Amino acid sequence: MTGQDVNWVFADLARGERAHLTRVRVAFYPEALIIGMPDGAQITWGWNTLRRVRDQADRRIMVLSHKGDPLTRLYLADHETQEFVTRHARSLGKRDHATPLSKVMLWAGGAVASVAVIIFLLVPLMATQLAEILPPEGEKALGDTTFEQIRVALDETGLGGVRICEDPAGNAAMQTMYARLNPDADLPYEVKIHILDHPMVNAFALPGGRLVFFRGLLEEADNPDEVAAVLAHEIGHVVYRDPTRDALRSAGSLGVLGLLFGDFAGGTVALFIANQLINATYSQAAEARADDYAHDLLEKADISPVALGTFFERLHEEHGDAEGIVAHLASHPQMTDRISAAQAAVDPNRTYGTILDAQSWQNLQTVCSGQADASSNGTSPAKKSWEKPE
Incomplete structure (x- = not known):
């Protein structure tokens, strides 16, 4: 599945500013994932910048976020699409910022x-x-x-x-x-x-x-x-x-x-x-x-x-x-x-x-x-x- 052999798949996008979902189209290229907005605008997410959001209520849906925009969520329901993303996005489980020890100690002290x-x-x-x-x-x-x-x-x-x-x-x-x-x-x-x-x-x-x-x-x-x-x-x-x-x-x-x-x-x-x-x-x-x-x-x-x-x-x-x-x-x-x-x-x-x-x-x-x-x-x-x- 690439941008050449499959043009688009449908997904849902939450931008973070509002709670409602926007229906979008997604294309997959060797270098990046392209999100097509209803108004014609496009959002590009590089494979290495994709992060998977865990602890979702519906485990059948893959929820992705972007390293530079952690509030935005992309919801992929198609199983074949999820497998493709898993093979190409090698940093899905990566944490961008380790919690500082001082903050951990502060939380522990508060508890x-x-x-x-x-x-x-x-x-x-x-x-x-x-x-x-x-x-x-x-x-x-x-x-x-x-x-x-x-x-x-x-x-x-x-x-x-x-x-x-x-x-x-x-x-x-x-x-x-x-x-x-x-x-x-x-x-x-x-x-x-x-x-x-x-x-x-x-x-x-x-x-x-x-x-x-x-x-x-x-x-x-x-x-x-x-x-x-x-x-x-x-x-x-x-x-x-x-x-x-x-x-x-x-x-x-x-x-x-x-x-x-x-x-x-x-x-x-x-x-x-x-x-x-x-x-x-x-x-x-x-x-x-x-x-x-x-x-x-x-x-x-x-x-x-x-x-x-x-x-x-x-x-x-x-x-x-x-x-x-x-x-x-x-x-x-x-x-x-x-x-x-x-x-x-x-x-x-x-x-x-x-x-x-x-x-x-x-x-x-x-x-x-x-x-x-x-x-x-x-x-x-x-x-x-x-x-x-x-």
């Missing part, structure tokens, strides 16, 4: 910045809004699922999850402590307290009003007022729905990352959220707000607010910055300020009581009695949560 804005600004903002309007039933369902995931995640044997301590006297003592604090008027839903037979020194709140304590925290406390202070702090998180907000933020961030790097779904999301809540590090404002709530709740219950600081201070002095309750509630560098705030909340002209009598305190500390061996709870009794691995 990273966009993701950062979504994860660290938009997702937390949306999580805050959703936490306010999410129905209590939805929060409770999320808390129920996460609670079971936590039990399974902390079970080293894989036999069904860390056991819930069910001694009636010990759980009654915990309920007596809760009743003495009497936070019900502030709560968006009913609170359920669980004690898990695990040596970790920790406690945290879950969405929907679940509070989780570990045996290790009860054993480490010097007196019931320290446990009451931790309980009051966690109730503060429930009052302000911090666990729900944190869970939504984690799930939202995972969704964004899943779109970028692959699917995060099902059990992966649940386990990630469970881990985040076990090791919850809320914002400074959320922690300070929960502390203030705890101070007021303890004061109303005739318990010295200083108990919230003495427990964390003693653990930090003994074990330093580590995992568990030290990292969860007394993380450096806020710890000193938080201890000072607890001390400042004490009324020096008042004589405070204690939250439990001696027998109830003993019952609470032994709530997991008979379940503490490794064979029954699936946990290793040798290490505390803050100990470094060997």
Whole structure:
């Protein structure tokens, strides 16, 4: 096929100035491709200047552009014509200008910045809004699922999850402590307290009003007022729905990352959220707000607010910055300020009581009695949560 043996073939041309197509005639010569316009004008494209435009919706049509005029498009529908052009135009796939590295880095930086804005600004903002309007039933369902995931995640044997301590006297003592604090008027839903037979020194709140304590925290406390202070702090998180907000933020961030790097779904999301809540590090404002709530709740219950600081201070002095309750509630560098705030909340002209009598305190500390061996709870009794691995 040359300009001598085939005079013209029909094609469509888009000049770039307007979106509509113009019907044109095309002739093929050894040196160039000639486009004949309806008004008699001709456009010459040399073979080496032709570039093929990829990613077209209709792959049956060959779309050509010209090196000196990249906005103009020539649409060839005839299969024989396409094969002829492919044989003669040896630079169809060539890129005229390589993208400068500086521009690539600029684009990459913009993409990273966009993701950062979504994860660290938009997702937390949306999580805050959703936490306010999410129905209590939805929060409770999320808390129920996460609670079971936590039990399974902390079970080293894989036999069904860390056991819930069910001694009636010990759980009654915990309920007596809760009743003495009497936070019900502030709560968006009913609170359920669980004690898990695990040596970790920790406690945290879950969405929907679940509070989780570990045996290790009860054993480490010097007196019931320290446990009451931790309980009051966690109730503060429930009052302000911090666990729900944190869970939504984690799930939202995972969704964004899943779109970028692959699917995060099902059990992966649940386990990630469970881990985040076990090791919850809320914002400074959320922690300070929960502390203030705890101070007021303890004061109303005739318990010295200083108990919230003495427990964390003693653990930090003994074990330093580590995992568990030290990292969860007394993380450096806020710890000193938080201890000072607890001390400042004490009324020096008042004589405070204690939250439990001696027998109830003993019952609470032994709530997991008979379940503490490794064979029954699936946990290793040798290490505390803050100990470094060997």
